[in-house]
Amino acid sequence: TLTEREQKVLRLRFGLDDGRARTLEEVGKEFNVTRERIRQIEAKALRKLRHPSRSRKLKEFLE
Secondary structure, three states, X not given: OOOHXXXXXXXXXXXXXXXOOOOXXXXXXHHOOOXXXXXXXXXXXXXXXXOHHHHXXXXXXXX
16 A cells, blocks of 8 residues: 555656646655655655556556
């Protein structure tokens, strides 16, 4: 499961809420951390979503 922080980072980075994707810099300012830290959080969240067990659940959800 993604943490709230990971969810929010992905939502902002990919513009899932409002259609406007944010840069690492913009998201970093919102969380008061560096863009590198946001990159790390994003990478970890995407790794979690790509894990085989999660992929099956996502596929079931999308069907």
